[in-house]
Amino acid sequence: MSDTNLSTDSIASTERQLLPLTRASRFVRLGGIGVVLLSVAAAFLYLGGWFNPEALTPPRFADGFERVDGIHSGFRLNHAKGVCVSGSFESNGRGTRLSKAVVFKAGRAPIIGRFSLAGGNPYVADAPGMVRGLGLLFHLPDGEEWRTAMINTPVFAVNSPQGFYDRLLATQPDPETGKPDPKKMAVFLANHPETVQATKIIQSHPASSGFENSTYYGLNSFWFMDASGRSIPVRWSLAPVQPFAPANTTGHARPDNNRLFDVLIAGILQRPLLWHLIITIGQASDPINDATIPWPDAREQMDVGTLTLDHVESEETNRCRDINFDPLVLPEGMTPSDDPLLSARSAVYSQSFTRRAGENKLPSAVTPSEVRK
């Protein structure tokens, strides 16, 4: 035995003392290894939801949208029809009493936004009764971002992801009539009294004439944390400076598929559109996990700054198309409440974003020439 082989030989010598495995023993050990490896793989499959095929997951949620609204290459699964806007948010500094978020320090933050109509059809004809959306991205001076996606109803029609999904399926057009089956919706409403209640509240707030004079609501509750570490529940909304005018629900003398968008575009080209960002401060008794229930009117509200939108552009030429207005991209000083819709929105928006990112991009209903005319 030479010096150079000492180390390997000494390991080998300990092996020689082992009795060879019997055939059976070797078989059992190999089988045991197989069982261990399969168990590890099974644990990961379990985490991935493979053993629970009925559970509502982000991909199944997205499939639901595609089933009801069809597949529209390159478009969002919901709020598919839209137009890009940009401008700035001028904070008046008052909001720093509520949250340490950089966005509330006095100063200006550039904004990218997107006005949209609810639904998965990117070429749907505008109608005054359709839910209007506004997604905003605040670029903050320290490189952080705040994104929010708001709609023009004071409360949301459902309070859980499953409720949203079931309602979505209940609106699926019947292949024979081309219209949703009223029986399905009746069954849904019978099982969801919160939706019946929320619909009454929504109907008691008549829609305005257009995007430009709509109030937009953040719907879900969030927590604001100030510099001392104190947390308060809040909701937020955008109150238009443009005066309210009732929606014109009669008289479609000239069918114009993009009527609401055209009025918005003409308005912005004429003069910048302005909104006040209003923070509503909740109290301990206010529900923060149920977007169907409004907070009492008496809650303190604070105007924390002004949103100015002075530029409008087709999705085809603007990067707003490629932004996911994920409501959980929040700056330090804001955190989500335990409203189950919030994490679900983040998950499904992300799923929608990932699907459309790789798809061929079809032209938008609101074309670049439409914005310039």
Next chain:
Amino acid sequence: MSTSLATEQRQFTALMRVFHWLTAALVLTILGIGVAMLASLAGYHRLVSIHRPLGILILIVVVIRFVNRHYSSLPPFPASMSPRERSIASAFELLLYALLVVQPLVGWGMLSAAGYPVTLYGSLHLFPILPHNVMLYAVLRMAHTVLAYLLFFTFLAHFGAVLFHTCVVRDGTFSRMAPWTSR
């Protein structure tokens, strides 16, 4: 060289073993979070918020580990391993290192291409390493999934090979990397 080997180093150094088990725990955790978050509506946000900084932590740990490995003395392969088995083992080791560096970079790059802020904790965030381009995002997002599966199966192969050597060949492979000091 021969005299230093003759002192009969049978285990990886204590620091290398710490890095190994730390990496193992982090990687299994992030793989579990990764599959769980894609299937969960309720847990999505919380899990993604852990997944992102954990990926960057793994990138840092693996780079330090790789440098440390370069400056450490390694125990010899068990005598039972043929030269071919040794080169396969070395190739797997290299593959694991490569995956553990590339996967976090793909994750970081994919968030950059998606135009997302790469938030780690609170206001702490990383700069984008790629331009905002959703087609690029789509490709990297797919690559992130493929690499995750590759990483998982490479881990299973590594784990299975160690079990085989330890329980069937019985050449003391596990004790080389055991969390405790073996004699």
